[in-house]
Amino acid sequence: MTDFARTRALFDIPEGMIYLDGNSLGPLPVAAKERVATMLADEWGKHLIKGWNAAGWMNQSRRIGDRVGKLIGAPEGTTIMGDTLSIKVYQALAAALDLNPGRQVVLSDSGNFPSDLYMAQGLIGSLGRGLELKVVEPEAVADAIDETVAVLMLTEVDYRTGRLHDMKALTAKAHAAGALTVWDLAHSAGALPVDLIGAGADFAVGCTYKYLNGGPGAPAFIYVAPKHLETARPALSGWLGHEAPFAFDLDYRAGAGIDRMRVGTPPVIALTVLDAALDAWEGVSMADVRATSIALCDLFIAEVEKRCPDLVLATTRDGERRGSQVSFRHPQGYAIMQALIARNVIGDFRAPDAIRFGFTPLYIGEKDVLGAAAILETIMKDRLWDRPEYHRKAAVT
Numbered sequence: 254m255t256d257f258a259r260t261r262a263l264f265d266i267p268e269g270m271i272y273l274d275g276n277s278l279g280p281l282p283v284a285a286k287e288r289v290a291t292m293l294a295d296e297w298g299k300h301l302i303k304g305w306n307a308a309g310w311m312n313q314s315r316r317i318g319d320r321v322g323k324l325i326g327a328p329e330g331t332t333i334m335g336d337t338l339s340i341k342v343y344q345a346l347a348a349a350l351d352l353n354p355g356r357q358v359v360l361s362d363s364g365n366f367p368s369d370l371y372m373a374q375g376l377i378g379s380l381g382r383g384l385e386l387k388v389v390e391p392e393a394v395a396d397a398i399d400e401t402v403a404v405l406m407l408t409e410v411d412y413r414t415g416r417l418h419d420m421k422a423l424t425a426k427a428h429a430a431g432a433l434t435v436w437d438l439a440h441s442a443g444a445l446p447v448d449l450i451g452a453g454a455d456f457a458v459g460c461t462y463k464y465l466n467g468g469p470g471a472p473a474f475i476y477v478a479p480k481h482l483e484t485a486r487p488a489l490s491g492w493l494g495h496e497a498p499f500a501f502d503l504d505y506r507a508g509a510g511i512d513r514m515r516v517g518t519p520p521v522i523a524l525t526v527l528d529a530a531l532d533a534w535e536g537v538s539m540a541d542v543r544a545t546s547i548a549l550c551d552l553f554i555a556e557v558e559k560r561c562p563d564l565v566l567a568t569t570r571d572g573e574r575r576g577s578q579v580s581f582r583h584p585q586g587y588a589i590m591q592a593l594i595a596r597n598v599i600g601d602f603r604a605p606d607a608i609r610f611g612f613t614p615l616y617i618g619e620k621d622v623l624g625a626a627a628i629l630e631t632i633m634k635d636r637l638w639d640r641p642e643y644h645r646k647a648a649v650t
């Protein structure tokens with residue numbers, strides 16, 4: 254069994270805070286502070302430009318991509334770091350559409366994170382070849398897969414409700430209909446076991462500032478299935494994805510394998526933080542993380558339903574069918590979350606009415622769950638949310 258007391262000590266969480274928002278931004282890994290200080294002083298400070306080779310900065314995106322790959326069932330050489338998740342969504346979708354010409358539909362669902370849908374809309378507008386973004390309810394996705402679909406683009410775990418799609422079954426259905434798949438793992442990577450090879454996913458993307466604790470604005474990752482590695486065309490054809498960046502040719506030629514998904518200069522300092530953050534996963538079993546996350550979420554649901562009858566569960570009770578988060582609905586959700594935050598229980602609010610809590614076994618345990626439920630109970634029983642300072646100011650027009 255993974256020693257979660259050990260992993261908890263690897264994170265800097267302010268005394269007295271119950272941090273249930275690691276599904277949005279993970280806490281600071283203690284080791285990152287020293288690692289970055291050393292990197293700044295010894296690598297940038299001493300090597301300057303020589304650091305690209307001497308300190309391994311040029312290979313960092315690939316090396317750390319492989320570290321992330323281990324957590325999502327991706328073999329070496331199929332995952333690379335860089336840019337933001339929105340950019341990686343664009344890149345993956347563009348490459349997938351290019352591999353499946355002659356079809357018109359990008360299929361997604363209303364549980365997808367808006368940025369993914371916005372990037373698809375922007376890309377489709379630029380391509381101008383009659384493509385259409387079709388957005389259906391999450392439960393209707395399987396039935397909407399037909400021979401018009403070029404690409405099925407989904408986020409595995411719904412950011413609001415935590416609902417988990419069956420990646421393997423939907424990918425198989427998409428392939429049977431002749432479609433390719435792009436999976437967004439923003440709320441999956443580090444939250445639950447992911448098996449990209451086993452699921453047969455074509456492309457996957459994700460961020461590293463949530464369950465992977467890489468810090469605000471940490472770089473995203475992109476995965477390309479081995480069968481597409483030499484044929485996927487990077488629409489964002491920056492110089493570092495070129496076959497020979499330092500030949501400075503005037504024409505683009507895609508680099509070998511996953512390197513072609515690089516765009517421009519990597520964020521070396523941010524990657525250094527992420528590298529330190531990923532050390533926390535050494536000796537951690539993702540099966541233990543999953544089992545503990547399900548148990549913590551189950552406990553939170555049971556305690557909150559017992560103590561706060563006015564809150565309506567927005568997440569499935571079936572632990573196998575959700576990610577690592579729990580949401581409740583209430584018309585005063587915003588004020589309730591402000592009252593929680595004022596009492597050092599940190600979750601977040603997602604419009605129109607959801608209060609959302611992430612459970613991250615690396616640093617959250619039963620005591621936190623019980624503590625948060627007790628504070629929530631007081632807020633609900635004593636209507637502590639009903640104070641002017643917890644309500645949104647009226648919009649100024």
Ligand SMILES: Cc1ncc(COP(=O)(O)O)c(C=O)c1O
Pocket residue numbers: 337338339340365366368369408412437439440460473
């Ligand atoms: C599923 C999903 N996709 C995309 C994004 C956008 O990522 P970024 O702001 O890093 O581009 C987020 C989070 O913000 C997300 O949760």
Ligand SMILES: Nc1c(O)cccc1C(=O)C[C@H](N)C(=O)O
Pocket residue numbers: 276277278366412439470
């Ligand atoms: N990336 C974020 C940011 O830069 C600011 C505030 C929030 C975020 C988030 O990651 C939001 C997150 N994707 C969500 O699930 O709501």
